Amino acid sequence: MARTKGDHDARRREVSEAVWRVLDAHGFGGLTLRAVAAELGATTGLLTHYFATKRDLVAYALDLLEQRTLDRPRETAPDESAALRVALLGVLPLTAEAATSNRIWVSSWDPALADAGLSRDHARRYARSRDRLRDLVAAGQRRGDLAAGDPADIAAGAQAFVLGLVVQSLFEPAAFPARRQVALVDGYLRSLSPMPR
Amino acid sequence: MARTKGDHDARRREVSEAVWRVLDAHGFGGLTLRAVAAELGATTGLLTHYFATKRDLVAYALDLLEQRTLDRPRETAPDESAALRVALLGVLPLTAEAATSNRIWVSSWDPALADAGLSRDHARRYARSRDRLRDLVAAGQRRGDLAAGDPADIAAGAQAFVLGLVVQSLFEPAAFPARRQVALVDGYLRSLSPMPR
Numbered sequence: 564m565a566r567t568k569g570d571h572d573a574r575r576r577e578v579s580e581a582v583w584r585v586l587d588a589h590g591f592g593g594l595t596l597r598a599v600a601a602e603l604g605a606t607t608g609l610l611t612h613y614f615a616t617k618r619d620l621v622a623y624a625l626d627l628l629e630q631r632t633l634d635r636p637r638e639t640a641p642d643e644s645a646a647l648r649v650a651l652l653g654v655l656p657l658t659a660e661a662a663t664s665n666r667i668w669v670s671s672w673d674p675a676l677a678d679a680g681l682s683r684d685h686a687r688r689y690a691r692s693r694d695r696l697r698d699l700v701a702a703g704q705r706r707g708d709l710a711a712g713d714p715a716d717i718a719a720g721a722q723a724f725v726l727g728l729v730v731q732s733l734f735e736p737a738a739f740p741a742r743r744q745v746a747l748v749d750g751y752l753r754s755l756s757p758m759p760r
Numbered sequence: 761m762a763r764t765k766g767d768h769d770a771r772r773r774e775v776s777e778a779v780w781r782v783l784d785a786h787g788f789g790g791l792t793l794r795a796v797a798a799e800l801g802a803t804t805g806l807l808t809h810y811f812a813t814k815r816d817l818v819a820y821a822l823d824l825l826e827q828r829t830l831d832r833p834r835e836t837a838p839d840e841s842a843a844l845r846v847a848l849l850g851v852l853p854l855t856a857e858a859a860t861s862n863r864i865w866v867s868s869w870d871p872a873l874a875d876a877g878l879s880r881d882h883a884r885r886y887a888r889s890r891d892r893l894r895d896l897v898a899a900g901q902r903r904g905d906l907a908a909g910d911p912a913d914i915a916a917g918a919q920a921f922v923l924g925l926v927v928q929s930l931f932e933p934a935a936f937p938a939r940r941q942v943a944l945v946d947g948y949l950r951s952l953s954p955m956p957r
Contacts (some may be wrong), residue, residue: 571896578885588874589929590870590871590873590874591789591870591875592788592870592871592874599890632926633820635761642904662912666873669869669870669873670869670870670873670874671870672790672866672867672869672870672927672930673789673866673868673869673870674787674873674930674932675865675931676787676788676863676866676867677785677786677789677790679788682931685931686931686932689928689931689932690928690932690935693928712947715761716940716943716944716947719854719925719928719936719944720925720944720947720948721803721925723920723921723922723924723925723927723928723944724917724920724921724924725920725924726923726924726927726928727919727920727921727922727923727924727925727927728917728918728920729924729925730869730886730923730924730927731886731890731916731919733863733869733887733921734873734879734882734883735883735886735887738887739916741913743850745912746913747913747916747917749918750909750913751917754940754952755953
């Protein structure tokens, strides 16, 4: 009996779920064809139909991570002046789901830094994210919500602040509950406001 | 002929150098007994005298990374009011040597997040580093150099800022030359100052 497109898509989804569970439990360091096969209850041989090499598997996992991050439900900013805050908070591990996704992002920096092609892809992702923040900063400055300054530098600083907060929160969730993460970002945003504090 | 303590120490140094070169080239994802043995020109069997398991090797590499970071020559603050700035700049990949060390630190987050014991060790390292920054912030506030606010929160924010700047600089060194990294930290420090900007 011929395999249908539906079969193929269903199998692809199963593979993606298995890759995600391996990443969640062991990070990229534990991502091997063997581990994904075990998670699927399949043979490593079967997996090689999907991924010829370990690098293919890692590249697939990075795409999956990006897709799941884009698909994550996001809070919508109530108005334009809240857009920068919502964008920054959207990065943080404020929920269990966002913590899993962030833990996998942080873990992805190891294989990405070890491979020129994957490193370029990551650099592009972070540059795109900074560009979005830069546009929000420039809009905030035009409205008078934010102090003057190079919007690209302010965006790079804001991205640095949330990325570093992610790392600290993942290692010490008890010291960085969601409430404190939000308060720290709000303090950072106040420092960007045009009025003397 | 009996092996002397000097032989043992010399061998230990060779092993450390080999571990460092593997980390520099491939990150923690590429750190295996086999890779270190190849770098040493030794057998994997010999390596098992030093590291019974892969986890022992990873733990050793993390200790080595901490030791090399502590041993890295640091700029001394010209006076107390510069101490916080010097501490923050000391984290950044401003030189090739600091970039190597930072690249290995970032790479270490993957194995550390996958192992409860290693994760606790990392959490303790970052907490100690925040404590040092908190003391510098409190001293700056007493001198009137820094605005009021919870010194622990200001320290957590400053640590977030530099950690996130490290990550972005490693992925996009051309967009974050040393000069821009320093300027961003200086901008951040100005936002902590007591005077309206």
